[in-house]
Amino acid sequence: xxxxxxxxxxxxxxxxxxxxxxxxxxxxxxxxxxxxxxxxxxxxxxxxxxxxxxxxxxxxxxxxxxxxxxxxxxxxxxxxxxxxxxxxxxxxxxxxxxxxxxxxxxxxxxxxxxxxxxxxxxxxxxxxxxxxxxxxxxxxxxxxxxxxxxxxxxxxxxxxxxxxxxxxxxxxxxxxxxxxxxxxxxxxxxxxxxxxxxxxxxxxxxxxxxxxxxxxxxxxxxxxxxxxxxxxxxxxxxxxxxxxxxxxxxxx
Numbered sequence: 001x002x003x004x005x006x007x008x009x010x011x012x013x014x015x016x017x018x019x020x021x022x023x024x025x026x027x028x029x030x031x032x033x034x035x036x037x038x039x040x041x042x043x044x045x046x047x048x049x050x051x052x053x054x055x056x057x058x059x060x061x062x063x064x065x066x067x068x069x070x071x072x073x074x075x076x077x078x079x080x081x082x083x084x085x086x087x088x089x090x091x092x093x094x095x096x097x098x099x100x101x102x103x104x105x106x107x108x109x110x111x112x113x114x115x116x117x118x119x120x121x122x123x124x125x126x127x128x129x130x131x132x133x134x135x136x137x138x139x140x141x142x143x144x145x146x147x148x149x150x151x152x153x154x155x156x157x158x159x160x161x162x163x164x165x166x167x168x169x170x171x172x173x174x175x176x177x178x179x180x181x182x183x184x185x186x187x188x189x190x191x192x193x194x195x196x197x198x199x200x201x202x203x204x205x206x207x208x209x210x211x212x213x214x215x216x217x218x219x220x221x222x223x224x225x226x227x228x229x230x231x232x233x234x235x236x237x238x239x240x241x242x243x244x245x246x247x248x249x250x251x252x
Contacts, residue, residue, distance in 0.1 A: 001025040005033035012039050018054035064122035070095035078141035085125060086118045089141040089149050098124030113138035115149055132157035134166055140202035147176040148210055150199045160188040168196045173212055187245040193218030208242035222247050
């Protein structure tokens, strides 16, 4: 006797290159599945991709496409893909809405930041809004698996519990829990000198600590650590502990 067989994930047999095999019954029972083709890692090297993982979507195919935002100018600055879905961070003016999740800020604010999570098929699941009295912009994000965002702000930020410089840009770094629910910061940090302080990059390390890269136009001191300002803009790199945001080291 013989019968069709397939040992791959359900729903992938007879999809593109994945096919069933045949197993035969002998004295010891049913034998090996012969001739089946199972899913493999995608090899996206050219337009002739054959959908090796047999999910029905070839490399470069559009999975979903959608517009996000409100009536004002909206900007997306960072994207991170995690098992739960897709995180997007950026800035908006006026209002920002995703699938019933919305945020509105006074039109007097020049810019506010948003962090949103979408499902793998693009449905809005979570939205956090960040504002400051003199404007706030998100410039970088990292996810591994906690969510970290960093950017610049002026004045007071009740959302982050921070007081910044009202005349020049200061840096903020925020950690958000990856779970569902209210988007309350786990911790938030303020980095500021007498001049403009800017952030350009954010990176998480294998142990969960966070590296922040940016520049300062003043004598920047954090938790007693600092360095002499050389004039114009100086670059800086700082490492913070994942658990509480404590400064581990700071270097120009």
